[in-house]
Amino acid sequence: MSALILQDLVKSYGSVPALNGVSFEVGQGEFFCLLGPSAAGKTTTLRAVAGLEKLDSGTITFAGRDQTGLPVQGRDIAMIFQSFALYPHMSAYDNLAYPLREQKLPRAQIRQRVGEIAEMLRLSHVLARKPDTLSGGEQQRVAIGRALIRRPRLLLLDEPLTNLDAKLRHETRAEFKRLHRELDMTLLYATPDQLEALTMGNRIAVLRAGKVVQVGTPDELYDGPVDRFVGALIGAPAMNLVTATSAGAGALETGFGRLDNGPWSQALGGFGRGESLLLGFRPHDISPLEPGAAAPLTVQAKIHLTEPLGDITVLDLRAGDTTFKMVLPEEKAVAYAVGDEFDVSIALERTHLFAAATGTAIR
Amino acid sequence: MAWRKRREIGKAGWGWTGFAGIISFIYFFPVLWIILTAFKSNADVLSVPPKFLFTPTLENFVSVFRRSYIPGQAAVDTGFDLFFFNSIYIAGTSVALALVIGTLAAYGFSRYPLRGNDTYMFIILTTRMLPPIIVIIPIFLMFRLAGLSGTYTGIIALYTAFNLPFTIWMMKSFFDELAPDIEDAGRLDGSSERRVFFKICLPQVRAGLAATAVFGLILTWNEFLFALLLTGIDTRTIPVAMAQTIGGDIGVRWGLLAAIETLFLIPVIVVVFALQKHLLRGVTFGTIKR
Known part of the structure; x- marks a missing residue:
């Protein structure tokens, strides 16, 4: 059952469009990510769901109830802001207690609930302090606590990890997953970072220029991007894209030679000769060709640059005038050096084909 | 310059500290002079060269409130207790x-801008651009017509109107500085717009309120021109009463004047000290945060 349904949200600021018909559904208890570059409309979508932003058109239904025109205060939705937005003049305790005080709960109950949430988020020792004396991680946890303390049915998170350092970001990611599992709450999480979306989201909606480009599970987005934009956004290092032209009868002319029998061959059959296309393949789907072995797509490549990343190494390869990246586990990469020439095999069944003009996937 | 060792931030050398001390002393000297004079007898006040060591006396302070206007006659009330009350009451x-x-207006201008908001703000500012003396005749006539001359209501209304443009501009800039996310967080936490203002916005601009209050108080406390024309004998304020004390048959009584000025200074000093914690943050707003 869908807890939150967004239909055709349209919003512009003056003449600048922010949302161009955003629609998606979020299931009850789902960890749903909004992924997209800055100015894609992630924050505006969240603010619209919270009721902070008035929409030009479109409807938002939450728990079976149309939210249009409902005041922010009546929506039973909490939000964690990128800036944390703690009340600077209040102690951590008062920040946590604020939502409960606004509900006019009895003092003893407030004290108990603040105690519980402080315990859960390891904040008990900093409750008396003002936000500006807390570390980034503590501020973040106070912000989480303030959002969770009144047990909202929907939690909105607007790039909550952007202001944290790398180590803390990693820890907090795990924290969010844990909280989601323990609290059985619906989460709508906006992020520009594909890694966050892939690791935390049950499902992901990719946003671009105020439109939903694709909705799916992390695997669906990784394996079947609907266009080159999604293909390049998901996965790191980014998908390789090389130019190609259609050669008729489902075949493809590329810098690596003529290809057919790809997963896209059938769809390509409808194309005439000479269409401009882009062939996409992930750095993880390339491997060195064993001597004597054969593969449907092999390329002789020269190593141009190596980027050791610890457990893996990214190799920048050149074949003719095309360049692409491949990823090797560290223990295999030690055998290669810049300038080496060798044959690589690209997994043909895992390649993607996009129209060069529109970027749409052909499949 | 790269080769020069970078000075540690936050510490000035003895030389600069001493220099700042000398400048401060020069600025403060007239105030010190007045306070010293207030405690001198008439003979000491006029002695040349001026005395810095003398037997202090409170006689000037006594005669602020009670003195005889004609030598030899019994001392009478001067009315200065009322004038002090008037000054405090009217300015406060x-x-x-x-x-x-x-x-409230500044919050409105900051959060709910009108079409042509800047124009409104500019119009508000223009009311303070004229030298007051230009409008004094029409205002005087209006006050006479409205029967406001010599009343508390009249002068308080006038000073309020005088303080408003400044207050609106100051407070708007403080509200503009606040992060809007924090107010949105308040709304999501269940606060009504009124409570967002009182519980979340207002406490964050306390420094601004203090700074604005002090500037307004000093301006109003010292105002002379309108007070001279628009207050009556019952509503007279200190600056006017002080000016009227200067004249007299027996020459200027400098000691008496200095005593009035010293008393006149006390409320200002009290207010500034009471609010100084906020004041420092208030007058440097926008330069420290972020």
């Missing part, structure tokens, strides 16, 4: 009113 009330109205 008008600044408080201006703060209440101005802060």
